[in-house]
Amino acid sequence: MLAPTQRNQASIDWILFSVFFAIVLVGWLMLYAVSYDGDGGLWFSFDSIIGRQTIWIGLAIVCFIVVLSLDWRIWSSLAYPIYIITVISLIAVLVFGKEVKGASSWFSVFGYSIQPSEFAKLGTALGLSAYLGQTNININQFGKLLIAGFIFICPAFFIFLQPDAGTAMIFVSFLIPLYRAGLNPIIYVLTLSVIFITLGSLLWSPYLILLFILIAIYLVWVYPSKNSRIPLSLLLLLSLFTIASYNFVDYRYLLLIILCSGFYFAFVIYKEARYKLLLINFIIGLTAIGIAFGTQWAFDNILKPHQRDRINVWLKPELSDPHGALYNIIQSKTAIGSGGFIGKGFLKGTMTKLNYVPEQSTDFIFSILGEEQGFLGSASLIILMTFFLIRLTIIGERATLPFVRYYAYSIAGILFFHFFINIGMTIGIMPVIGIPLPLMSKGGSSMISFFIMMALLLKMDQATRR
Numbered sequence: 001m002l003a004p005t006q007r008n009q010a011s012i013d014w015i016l017f018s019v020f021f022a023i024v025l026v027g028w029l030m031l032y033a034v035s036y037d038g039d040g041g042l043w044f045s046f047d048s049i050i051g052r053q054t055i056w057i058g059l060a061i062v063c064f065i066v067v068l069s070l071d072w073r074i075w076s077s078l079a080y081p082i083y084i085i086t087v088i089s090l091i092a093v094l095v096f097g098k099e100v101k102g103a104s105s106w107f108s109v110f111g112y113s114i115q116p117s118e119f120a121k122l123g124t125a126l127g128l129s130a131y132l133g134q135t136n137i138n139i140n141q142f143g144k145l146l147i148a149g150f151i152f153i154c155p156a157f158f159i160f161l162q163p164d165a166g167t168a169m170i171f172v173s174f175l176i177p178l179y180r181a182g183l184n185p186i187i188y189v190l191t192l193s194v195i196f197i198t199l200g201s202l203l204w205s206p207y208l209i210l211l212f213i214l215i216a217i218y219l220v221w222v223y224p225s226k227n228s229r230i231p232l233s234l235l236l237l238l239s240l241f242t243i244a245s246y247n248f249v250d251y252r253y254l255l256l257i258i259l260c261s262g263f264y265f266a267f268v269i270y271k272e273a274r275y276k277l278l279l280i281n282f283i284i285g286l287t288a289i290g291i292a293f294g295t296q297w298a299f300d301n302i303l304k305p306h307q308r309d310r311i312n313v314w315l316k317p318e319l320s321d322p323h324g325a326l327y328n329i330i331q332s333k334t335a336i337g338s339g340g341f342i343g344k345g346f347l348k349g350t351m352t353k354l355n356y357v358p359e360q361s362t363d364f365i366f367s368i369l370g371e372e373q374g375f376l377g378s379a380s381l382i383i384l385m386t387f388f389l390i391r392l393t394i395i396g397e398r399a400t401l402p403f404v405r406y407y408a409y410s411i412a413g414i415l416f417f418h419f420f421i422n423i424g425m426t427i428g429i430m431p432v433i434g435i436p437l438p439l440m441s442k443g444g445s446s447m448i449s450f451f452i453m454m455a456l457l458l459k460m461d462q463a464t465r466r
Contacts, residue, residue: 010465012068012458013395019388020439020454024447026381027440028057029346030368034361036347049361049442056444060451067455072463075126075456076403083127083151089116090158097162105162115445117167120155122449125410127151128174132181133403139181148178166433169421173413177406180396194291201292202299203315207251209292214258215239217285218265221277231268234261314431328364331357332426336370336378343374361442363434366426385419395461404460411453414438 028050035050046052075082093116097104106113128151132139139145156171179188200209215235222231238261242254269278299308309325320326335351344350349371351357357367370378389412396408415438422437424430436443438450 010462012462013391016388016391016395016454017458019384019391023381023384023388023439024057026369026384027365027437028053030365030372030440031361031442033347033349033352033368033372034365036353052444053442053447056447059444060448063448064451064455067452068459070459072456072459076130079126079130079403083123083130086116086120086123087155087158090120090155092116094158094161103162103164105159105164105167112444115443117155117159117162117164118443118445118449120159121170121414122453124152124155124171124174125407125414125453128177129403129407129410132177132406133401137181139178139183145178145183148181164434166421166435169433170414170417170435173417174410176413176416177409180409181406193288197288197291198295199315201295202311205251206292206296207255208246210289211242211246211251211254211258213285213288213292214262215242217281218262220281221265221269225268225272227268231265235265310431310433314428317428328358328432329425329428332364332367333428335367336427339371339374339378341375343370343372343377346372348372362436363422363432363441364426365437365441366423370426382423385415389416389419392457395457398465399461400464401460404457404464407460408457411457414453 031053032050035048046055093107094104096107098106098108098113100106100113105117106115108114128148131137131148131151137144139148152171152174156168159171160168175183175188175191179185197209197213200212215238218235219232222228222235225231238258242258245254266278299311303311306325309320312319313325313329317326317329322330331351335349335357338344338351339349349368351371352360352368357364360368366378366381369381373380392408392412392415396405396412399405399408418435418438421430421433421435422441425432425435436446438446
């Protein structure tokens with residue numbers, strides 16, 4: 001007869017386990033397609049892309065099994081030391097690291113490259129989860145929020161210094177577990193507003209964004225007003241007129257009309273003695289205007305030519321050289337589009353074999369899938385990834401311990417940002433910033449790191465679920 005602890009022990013989440021290894025298998029097959037030259041035995045060569053990746057996957061599986069065999073509380077109790085070690089490794093790589101393509105991001109060990117920034121994602125997830133999992137922590141207190149922000153901004157800063165802006169950007173994903181911890185949604189609204197203002201000033205014009213900012217301020221002023229029917233009607237007409245006339249009327253005239261209208265809306269609010277609202281919106285408005293015009297100034301005067309080219313490739317491709325900065329995107333989109341609905345077939349991708357798509361084993365591996373498997377294969381992978389993320393959140397929600405919950409959301413956030421940005425890069429809706437597709441792109445550090453992350457989550461879920 002089994003002991004009570006054995007009878008009550010749950011099995012690992014086989015659904016998550018299966019989806020995880022299915023994505024790894026798809027990635028392995030795509031890398032095989034990159035390496036394939038017709039002899040059928042290329043992957044046994046340690047010097048080939050698929051040979052090295054097979055070795056890395058084997059090592060990752062060993063790490064996976066070891067983590068599953070350990071008590072998950074070891075990781076919980078050592079969360080802060082692991083986080084500190086990963087940060088120290090990021091500092092050390094700046095001094096002792098091997099420089100590749102202008103970035104000092106790797107340690108060279110016996111001919112293999114180890115990238116500390118990949119393991120920093122695991123360390124940060126553990127450190128932030130341990131902090132948020134403390135009893136009675138209020139993340140909306142300024143001091144608590146400052147510490148939580150420091151936990152993920154600190155490694156992102158050192159990664160940015162390597163420089164590796166793409167990987168540093170992934171650490172923004174830790175805002176997701178902060179939201180689950182109860183961080184005020186207003187912060188996210190303000191963050192999205194800053195992103196809109198920044199991108200809008202580059203994509204269109206700072207003056208058009210200025211008009212939008214002023215209209216938004218007026219809307220905040222008059223919407224809660226006791227007698228808002230007439231002011232809101234006038235504001236609606238003014239907004240429609242501004243948007244419809246921007247390309248036909250000099251923006252200075254439109255700006256003058258909106259500024260004059262602002263005196264009327266300010267007078268409406270002033271009559272109701274809501275001076276605090278006027279002051280707060282005035283400060284926010286000035287800040288937003290500064291961001292809009294400051295972004296354009298920084299783009300023209302601070303960014304280097306190759307950095308401006310990357311942004312133009314994303315926002316204004318018509319200004320980019322199709323044989324230069326725009327070449328990667330054109331080739332990637334051409335490869336994906338050439339696959340049609342059902343694809344050309346496994347190992348039959350002509351653009352893949354002829355290496356027309358640069359970095360097709362790392363940043364642009366999704367283009368191989370699009371060419372060989374077509375829309376059906378690409379859509380199936382995206383659905384599989386979406387189901388994977390949903391399963392991670394389900395595990396987070398059923399977790400009985402806060403540490404496990406926030407860890408699950410941290411991993412889900414990291415993977416979501418990776419999936420969205422990388423696939424977005426290959427189809428031209430996101431900037432090309434050198435972010436690989438997790439579990440699929442070539443890279444040993446990333447593979448081992450994600451295998452450890454998933455093994456730890458599966459072990460946590462198994463041990464805390466009855």
